[in-house]
Structures are given as structure tokens and as C-alpha cells.
Amino acid sequence: MQAGRANDLLGTAFAAERAAGRTRYVLINPGPVSTAFRGEYDAATAAHVTSLKRYGAPVAEGVKPIIALLDDPPAAPLSAFTQARPISLNHPSFAPEAAARLGDLTRHLLNSLES
Known part of the structure; x- marks a missing residue:
């Protein structure tokens, strides 16, 4: 359940380290x-999945904001969206100190796997 937060922080770290680069990091929750x-789910998760299947947007609709951002990417090194709406990066999910720490820990973990 923390994967979204980790992704936000790693995006923040990536953009901070490469702010002058050409690559842009766009976070989007469709x-x-x-x-x-x-897959198989416990009872609580299965109920949530049933609700998502019933009330979630069809995939063809869910990808529209993603395609729009691919066609016209933001100029900022890092941006975040919920559906087509931009969201503020002034939030703990994008805290620079936490992002740098997670970036360092991730690199350390990956480097240890190479040895």
C-alpha cells in the first residue's frame, strides 16, 4: 500500500538530481x-475489487489523461496529476529530504545486488 508514496518520492528524487536534463517525470493517478x-484476494480486498470493477472507468477512458500527457508533456522536471488535474507538489508525498533518503537507500540496495 506504500508503493504510490514510494513512486512519488522516487520521482521527486529523480527530478531533483536531473532538473537540468531533458527527461521529465510525470506522476499520474488515472x-x-x-x-x-x-488474482486471488482476501474478503476485504475482494469487496474493494468488486466495487472497482463496477464503478471504475473503462480502460479506454482511464488512459485518456495519460495519452494527453504523452502527447503534450509538461515542461517542469516533475509534475503530478490526478486524472487530468494537476496536483500541488507541496505535500509530504513529495518531500525533498524523504525523496533523497529513499533515492539513496534504493541505490544502495540495487548496488548490493550487483556484488
């Missing part, structure tokens, strides 16, 4: 999308 949701 909102609830009704996908196949393959």
Missing part, C-alpha cells in the same frame, strides 16, 4: 479504472 484484476 483514478479508479475497471481492469481485469486477476
Whole structure:
């Protein structure tokens, strides 16, 4: 359940380290999308999945904001969106100190796997 926060922080770290570069980091939450949701779930998760299947947007609708950003990417090194709406980066999910720490820990972990 922390993967979204970790992704936000790693995006923040990436953009801070390469702010002058050409690569842009765009974080987007397309909102609830009704996908196949393959797999087995405990009862609570299964109920949530059933709700997402029923009330989530069809995949063809869910990808529209993603395609729009691919066609016209933001100029900022880092940007975040919920569906098509930009969201502020002034939030703990994008805290520079936490982002740098997670970036360092991630590099350390990956480097230890190479040895």
C-alpha cells in the first residue's frame, strides 16, 4: 500500500538530481479504472475489487489523461496529476529530504545486488 508514496518520492528524487536534463517525470493517478484484476484476494480486498470493477472507468477512458500527457508533456522536471488535474507538489508525498533518503537507500540496495 506504500508503493504510490514510494513512486512519488522516487520521482521527486529523480527530478531533483536531473532538473537540468531533458527527461521529465510525470506522476499520474488515472483514478479508479475497471481492469481485469486477476488474482486471488482476501474478503476485504475482494469487496474493494468488486466495487472497482463496477464503478471504475473503462480502460479506454482511464488512459485518456495519460495519452494527453504523452502527447503534450509538461515542461517542469516533475509534475503530478490526478486524472487530468494537476496536483500541488507541496505535500509530504513529495518531500525533498524523504525523496533523497529513499533515492539513496534504493541505490544502495540495487548496488548490493550487483556484488
